[in-house]
Amino acid sequence: xxxxxxxxxxxxxxxxxxxxxxxxxxxxxxxxxxxxxxxxxxxxxxxxxxxxxxxxxxxxxxxxxxxxxxxxxxxxxxxxxxxxxxxxxxxxxxxxxxxxxxxxxxxxxxxxxxxxxxxxxxxxxxxxxxxxxxxxxxxxxxxxxxxxxxxxxxxxxxxxxxxxxxxxxxxxxxxxxxxxxxxxxxxxxxxxxxxxxxxxxxxxxxxxxxxxxxxxxxxxxxxxxxxxxxxxxxxxxxxxxxxxxxxxxxxxxxxxxxxxxxxxxxxxxxxxxxxxxxxxxxxxxxxxxxxxxxxxxxxxxxxxxxxxxxxxxxxxxxxxxxxxxxxxxxxxxxxxxxxxxxxxxxxxxxxxxxxxxxxxxxxxxxxxxxxxxxxxxxxxxxxxxxxxxxxxxxxxxxxxxxxxxxxxxxxxxx
Amino acid sequence: xxxxxxxxxxxxxxxxxxxxxxxxxxxxxxxxxxxxxxxxxxxxxxxxxxxxxxxxxxxxxxxxxxxxxxxxxxxxxxxxxxxxxxxxxxxxxxxxxxxxxxxxxxxxxxxxxxxxxxxxxxxxxxxxxxxxxxxxxxxxxxxxxxxxxxxxxxxxxxxxxxxxxxxxxxxxxxxxxxxxxxxxxxxxxxxxxxxxxxxxxxxxxxxxxxxxxxxxxxxxxxxxxxxxxxxxxxxxxxxxxxxxxxxxxxxxxxxxxxxxxxxxxxxxxxxxxxxxxxxxxxxxxxxxxxxxxxxxxxxxxxxxxxxxxxxxxxxxxxxxxxxxxxxxxxxxxxxxxxxxxxxxxxxxxxxxxxxxxxxxxxxxxxxxxxxxxxxxxxxxxxxxxxxxxxxxxxxxxxxxxxxxxxxxxxxxxx
Numbered sequence: 001x002x003x004x005x006x007x008x009x010x011x012x013x014x015x016x017x018x019x020x021x022x023x024x025x026x027x028x029x030x031x032x033x034x035x036x037x038x039x040x041x042x043x044x045x046x047x048x049x050x051x052x053x054x055x056x057x058x059x060x061x062x063x064x065x066x067x068x069x070x071x072x073x074x075x076x077x078x079x080x081x082x083x084x085x086x087x088x089x090x091x092x093x094x095x096x097x098x099x100x101x102x103x104x105x106x107x108x109x110x111x112x113x114x115x116x117x118x119x120x121x122x123x124x125x126x127x128x129x130x131x132x133x134x135x136x137x138x139x140x141x142x143x144x145x146x147x148x149x150x151x152x153x154x155x156x157x158x159x160x161x162x163x164x165x166x167x168x169x170x171x172x173x174x175x176x177x178x179x180x181x182x183x184x185x186x187x188x189x190x191x192x193x194x195x196x197x198x199x200x201x202x203x204x205x206x207x208x209x210x211x212x213x214x215x216x217x218x219x220x221x222x223x224x225x226x227x228x229x230x231x232x233x234x235x236x237x238x239x240x241x242x243x244x245x246x247x248x249x250x251x252x253x254x255x256x257x258x259x260x261x262x263x264x265x266x267x268x269x270x271x272x273x274x275x276x277x278x279x280x281x282x283x284x285x286x287x288x289x290x291x292x293x294x295x296x297x298x299x300x301x302x303x304x305x306x307x308x309x310x311x312x313x314x315x316x317x318x319x320x321x322x323x324x325x326x327x328x329x330x331x332x333x334x335x336x337x338x339x340x341x342x343x344x345x346x347x348x349x350x351x352x353x354x355x356x357x358x359x360x361x362x363x364x365x366x367x368x369x370x371x372x373x374x375x376x377x378x379x380x381x382x383x384x385x386x387x388x389x390x391x392x393x394x395x396x397x398x399x400x401x402x403x404x405x406x407x408x409x410x411x412x413x414x
Numbered sequence: 415x416x417x418x419x420x421x422x423x424x425x426x427x428x429x430x431x432x433x434x435x436x437x438x439x440x441x442x443x444x445x446x447x448x449x450x451x452x453x454x455x456x457x458x459x460x461x462x463x464x465x466x467x468x469x470x471x472x473x474x475x476x477x478x479x480x481x482x483x484x485x486x487x488x489x490x491x492x493x494x495x496x497x498x499x500x501x502x503x504x505x506x507x508x509x510x511x512x513x514x515x516x517x518x519x520x521x522x523x524x525x526x527x528x529x530x531x532x533x534x535x536x537x538x539x540x541x542x543x544x545x546x547x548x549x550x551x552x553x554x555x556x557x558x559x560x561x562x563x564x565x566x567x568x569x570x571x572x573x574x575x576x577x578x579x580x581x582x583x584x585x586x587x588x589x590x591x592x593x594x595x596x597x598x599x600x601x602x603x604x605x606x607x608x609x610x611x612x613x614x615x616x617x618x619x620x621x622x623x624x625x626x627x628x629x630x631x632x633x634x635x636x637x638x639x640x641x642x643x644x645x646x647x648x649x650x651x652x653x654x655x656x657x658x659x660x661x662x663x664x665x666x667x668x669x670x671x672x673x674x675x676x677x678x679x680x681x682x683x684x685x686x687x688x689x690x691x692x693x694x695x696x697x698x699x700x701x702x703x704x705x706x707x708x709x710x711x712x713x714x715x716x717x718x719x720x721x722x723x724x725x726x727x728x729x730x731x732x733x734x735x736x737x738x739x740x741x742x743x744x745x746x747x748x749x750x751x752x753x754x755x756x757x758x759x760x761x762x763x764x765x766x767x768x769x770x771x772x773x774x775x776x777x778x779x780x781x782x783x784x785x786x787x788x789x790x791x792x793x794x795x796x797x798x799x800x801x802x803x804x805x806x807x808x809x810x811x812x813x814x815x816x817x818x819x820x821x822x823x824x825x826x827x828x
Binding site for chain 1: 695698
């Protein structure tokens, strides 16, 4: 079975607001074995809404409408869906009375327009809204000769979630064949998307029953694997098998096979090795420290560090000799190494990281262009330096650099 | 004229990823007087994609497709849009050569699948991609007898934005009737959303021709104002008038009336006063330094700072007396002040900022609960400390704290 989610509201077609409910619903639907095949966002126009409803009914088994159930003139979902289904709408006096009581319990008088929220599509089951006035509706029936499930939900997230969980999950489960679904996420760093795909495609193509999605972010690739089978064990075994083959192919470029972030992985390794880390950052300006400390409990392995934007501070906080900077320039292999060694010593850490580079957009030269970054990692067994030329803007270059630095720490401790 | 935005990618139909590009495009289209009437999200299915393309072409004047232009087998946008338009696709050897050069310049060899990115729909103008390999495409022509503009854009946000700005805005402007739209954004900090709305509503309600949208984020409120008139001057004058009244009402809580971020504003003030800044961060872990240095050119006024997670480093990098920490605890008014004073002196800055607090989720006590943060600002005229109790999770608490600290710097220099 598949589903389409239709989000309704003109505010969702402005630059300021975005539908986020659909992520929640997708997670829940996936748990039931239902795939979302389309999402549509439509404004408060009866014509557009009716058209979207007809279309969704023609292409999906389950259609969920979110929003447009309120009391104002803009709230047109009930009428438009009824028109698409060629069904009547009638006003349910019990619902109107319940809304009136809800207002009265707060000491308010219900204004007349609220009665509209008692309109029910013929044949619909009314779904009580625990957190608001507008109830949801559930219709199951035929459309163009095929069985459909149609659900109307209120737009506010806390109303939608509670109503969906309490009123829809069991109803859907009862309508669906039992499902056994297993998922895994493999995260990869140190290679590009096409390079990664070229290497793993021969694997995932053999597993035609496993759905593979490749997501590339800045300096990181995620492989999302998902399958269904006759039992949960069988499904799990099947995705585990793909993960195993992918890990064998990509080796230590895989940094996580259970969804953990690079920040978390670096933290695990540091704790496992009883090691501590200190960092001296120039071009990344604190981003590395910020990412590492975004993990709760990072104080157990992260000592701290220095943001050494000025040359004086490179000397003052990480003991980089001034003549070394004068000789090689602040952006150099030598200064990166000195930063890593200096901060390690100063903070008495197991490991020290030094980053220096040109984040841009200004400050580049033919010899040292924007994107050039030196990453150094110092330990008791010496210092290694990796030089990279990152593409992109200031934000991306800084992000890539922190990704590279964390990957060096990970590989060191592996 | 109206537009539909079609976002392509199976990952956008999972619980993990969400289209955000459409917010950017909507803002740009609105500036040209184009309203977005539908957004569709569709997976990497040729059939679904072709269907969505045909539908969008039938109901909108401008159709923008985002994503699915990459080198993998999942990337089907070119083929599917061509089918919907009943046009051929041919491979452009010049584009393929350019992609090859792009790879070579990084010392890589282009893998064969990348050649696919040279496929061009018949009659399309190829839009060079300044930040990636896949070019965009622009097609203007008739569909079912009506003039349409069709744009294909790459999915990665930094590619899409640069390409749309450089290649599409002028082309669209040339196709559209002249529009006179003026917009302003007023940014406010130091008050809550309902408090702000209560004070500005009497103003914006008088300007019925100006559309006002209030957005509340973490530690910041934005008022978006927008109007159209018979001339650009008239439109501009009208929004300027609202902004003037709002600024008079909210006073120094307004930190920007032209869209600048708090990071930028702090930078302007520091440069204007010929002042420099150094920071010592505990619970924010580098986020303050990172935000300040996210602004290009920040090396002119930002000296650097220290991330002092451990107590030893509070002493080592910011000369906080160990007995002061022992007496008051690391999270205290006294230690915040000492951090600000110590880092200012060490870095020889005009101003020094110290932040210490409990970002959570663990580490809170009845006396010092999660969310408690002390912010200190030291100058040659002494040190001020602000104590706050922020709501929310680790990420929000850290963000609020940096917002508060930057606002202290701003007010100091105003």
